[in-house]
Amino acid sequence: MSMADMEARRQGDRYLVTDEEIAKYRSHGYVHLKGVLSKDEMRELEEEFMAFVRREVHVEGRDFCDMSGDYTKPIESFSIINIMLPSKYNPRLKGNIYEKRAASITEQLLGSDMALDYDQLLAKPPNKPDAEFKWHQDLAYWPVTKDTRTASFWLAIDDSRLENGCVQFVPGSHLESNLRHHGPLHGDRDKSHTLAATLSEDDKPKPAEIDRGDVTVHHERILHGSGGNFSSTSWRRAWVVAFRSQETIKKEREIGFTHSHNDNLKVLNEVGKESEVIS
Numbered sequence: 001m002s003m004a005d006m007e008a009r010r011q012g013d014r015y016l017v018t019d020e021e022i023a024k025y026r027s028h029g030y031v032h033l034k035g036v037l038s039k040d041e042m043r044e045l046e047e048e049f050m051a052f053v054r055r056e057v058h059v060e061g062r063d064f065c066d067m068s069g070d071y072t073k074p075i076e077s078f079s080i081i082n083i084m085l086p087s088k089y090n091p092r093l094k095g096n097i098y099e100k101r102a103a104s105i106t107e108q109l110l111g112s113d114m115a116l117d118y119d120q121l122l123a124k125p126p127n128k129p130d131a132e133f134k135w136h137q138d139l140a141y142w143p144v145t146k147d148t149r150t151a152s153f154w155l156a157i158d159d160s161r162l163e164n165g166c167v168q169f170v171p172g173s174h175l176e177s178n179l180r181h182h183g184p185l186h187g188d189r190d191k192s193h194t195l196a197a198t199l200s201e202d203d204k205p206k207p208a209e210i211d212r213g214d215v216t217v218h219h220e221r222i223l224h225g226s227g228g229n230f231s232s233t234s235w236r237r238a239w240v241v242a243f244r245s246q247e248t249i250k251k252e253r254e255i256g257f258t259h260s261h262n263d264n265l266k267v268l269n270e271v272g273k274e275s276e277v278i279s
């Protein structure tokens with residue numbers, strides 16, 4: 001896609017999605033959209049991102065953690081630096097240009113009753129072969145409501161490649177009628193937030209190698225994960241924003257689920273169960 005084409009798709013706060021891309025999100029469970037943010041916009045977002053990594057913005061307790069380790073790991077040795085709810089901790093980020101374009105894409109994919117549910121920053125520094133984000137389906141982390149529609153955006157701050165630990169998706173896995181089994185990575189949710197599923201032989205993960213300023217949008221049931229960062233020079237940073245139906249967000253908040261890792265453990269232990277649809 002040429003520079004001019006990309007610019008034509010960005011229309012102020014909006015980004016225009018093609019019918020083919022909408023069809024892809026539905027059939028594969030994710031879609032790659034190029035040039036959602038311009039070079040200048042990316043520079044500003046990156047600055048805001050790094051203020052969190054440098055710990056210049058206060059982030060409460062477990063909302064600053066390592067998704068590959070347990071809560072006892074010292075911050076200096078984090079392999080997947082994970083910051084939950086950046087716009088809660090820095091309210092100036094609310095309504096930023098990325099959030100607005102993502103909202104516009106969500107409307108085109110899923111309709112007008114959607115809202116921002118949460119945001120998250122993920123950073124794998126160079127030389128972190130253990131920066132593995134375990135295979136999972138996002139819905140296994142969340143309360144199962146009647147209407148689970150979700151558009152999860154993953155914005156690449158760095159060119160994202162297999163070498164530095166890009167996300168890999170199992171196309172079509174979102175169409176399975178049941179969630180896979182997920183277990184806590186380190187014994188229980190009080191030790192780490194991370195859940196993990198295992199791949200079967202039939203699962204054929206596809207790397208989503210995308211450039212800085214590109215996004216992938218994924219479905220709440222697609223199986224995905226990512227490998228370590230083997231690059232000696234490149235970070236692998238991503239800014240996630242997820243949109244769910246206003247009704248689902250209301251239900252989540254009613255039970256005290258905010259996507260913070262500081263949410264009550266009792267609540268965290270009850271989510272991701274299809275047998276208990278929250279209504």
Ligand SMILES: O=C(O)CCC(=O)C(=O)O
Nearest residue numbers: 122133154167225226240
């Ligand atoms: O950044 C990664 O490696 C995983 C991100 C992820 O699981 C998500 O955005 O849902």
Ligand SMILES: [Fe+2]
Nearest residue numbers: 136137138224
């Ligand atoms: Fe995920």
